[in-house]
Amino acid sequence: MFKGKFIDNLPKIYGTYTGGFIVFIILMAIAEQAGMSAKLIGIFFVAFTVLIYALIGYLSRTMQTDAYYVAGRQVPTVFNGMATAADWMSGASFVAMAGGIYFKGYGYMALLVGWTGGYVLVASLLAPYLRKFGCYTVPDFIGTRYGGNMARLSAVIVLTVASFTYVTAQINATGTIASVALDIPFEIAVYVGLASILMCSMLGGMRAVTWTQVAQYIVLIIAYLLPVFWISNKMGAGVFPHLMLADEVARIAELEAQFGLGEVKNSAADLKQVPKGLSGITKAHAEVNTTPWKFISLAVCMMAGTASLPHVMMRYFTTPSVKAARRSVGWSLFFIFLLYSSAPMLATLSKLSLMDPNLATGIIGKSISEVQAIDWYQNWNQANLMFVSDFNGNGTLELNEFFMGGKAVVLATPEIAGLPYVISGLVAAGGMAAAMSTADGLVLAISNALSHDIYYKMINPKAETAKRLIVARVLLVLIGFAGATIAALEIQGILGSVIWAFDFAMSGLFFPLVLGVWWKRANAQGAVAGMLGGLIAGSAYLIAVRSGYPGFWGVTQLTFGIVGSLVSLVLMVVVSLMTKAPDAATQRMVDEVRIPSGKAILGKQH
């Protein structure tokens, strides 16, 4: 019922969907005016959107391998761009990014540059060639290009390590949002989040994930942009915040000087009172506050990691052609740009509304008791995301006496700026969409690699289609549960594990992927050495740094991919040159990959 007709009607279908969602927001706004409680609005927003995704997931069910693995390779350019943007922008981008910018300023914005610049590498080095290859998964490319089960297995190992690190953070984020919005304990909410993730992906694999991700992108981008524009206009900061906040940025610098930012240091004893995870403003908003190398090394890791993360790469396997894959990368980045360029604006608006005594919302400089009496302060204080304390005993709230959690910048700013609660409900739905869409892509990337590359290609090559797809689904559920179980333990913060995932992927996969296309001489032995050596070197460095080793070249636990990928590059080149060149058939295969026309290397059904 979905073929052909469905693809032709996409703009109409998603246009109607967007219209319907806006009507839903308006209805909720009316309900709020009529006295519906905030809690109920939150529940409606999250439950309604998740049900829609589940419905799309159900309608996209399939029993064909190419639909399950690559959505039948018929996803149009622009829609694939939206799906990739949702796949890409995780709970961390949505909930934590503006907060990171708010607290850390320029140094943090290396992530913005890294997470967008990586797409230039994807478009120019990899995506079109891997699309031409016709593979189902990233290890499928490695395994066929280099030949041999060892290369395939190594790629699966790197993929699993990187994606699994990432997915626990995403399931954790769905759990956090579900627990706040639906008002249930976190340990249960994690499994509610997992159930919603599986509903979107289990029946239809990549096809279902594609069409839910498009729907999720629409929700998350509305949820992010609407508050930014609304707050900016309400504050009189500018009709179009991205172009008009220069005065506000300058005003923050002025206030920072006035309130003596960085002059008063809190004592260790005072800081002990502050709940875990909250921080005060200690870095200037727009000043260059980090060394060039710190900034650049972080950006480089995020860029190379972007080009190596399988759940992103596999999105470009779903386009109808090589040309479409290339263009689709541009659209992906455009849709990502819409959100990323708004995050610093949200951070600016949020900071100014809290700091500026000329604004009704400003709290710095007010008396402590006055601040403690504010409704929203009490709410977010209860949620453990805000804290004030009169360290110097003068009765007034100083800049160094106000503490906030990173998530609060996105979640609480609408409320602080005095927007109706319906916007907060919308933001919760957006955060849920962002975390779910990424988790879906990741869980699918892992289970597809295990089912296609390990089970079908290595263990049981004679398996029938039905059996393969059942194995794929069983693995999907198992991996989801494993991820949720670890997420429930809450080992690492959301952002930390996201950055690690990039470093792992970069350590093991960046050079084996790139050289597979761009260096004909690269062979299986070199690739295996590069993948495993890089992964081991990177992990060893991470463990060493975490157990107290000072490190070298200023490489920290956030940038260990630099060490891993260099080891990977050297090993790969040296081992390749020391062993036999790839045979003529492999060389011809690489030649074939380099031109868009002609047949794919791997058949439509394989």
Add this chain to the structure above:
Amino acid sequence: MSKQQQHWEKTRMLLFVTLAIWFVFSIGIFFFGAEMEASSIRPLGYPLSYYMTCQGSLGIFVILIFWFANRQEKIDEEFGYTEREDD
């Protein structure tokens, strides 16, 4: 040189140009963060360092990818390597 070698030669050249532009805006300019901050060039009134990290570099990447895609399509066309509908 065979047709395919020429095609690859041109493709590689395009890659180098693309990566050079990419390098400038993702890595190169950030060696000069402090200089950018002090610069009198202030796009839309923002300090240059702040602007480049918020919008400047990001926007350039978007344009760069579309430019690259167009150029590559032209190269493929020139050598007759454009995909046909039934491929």
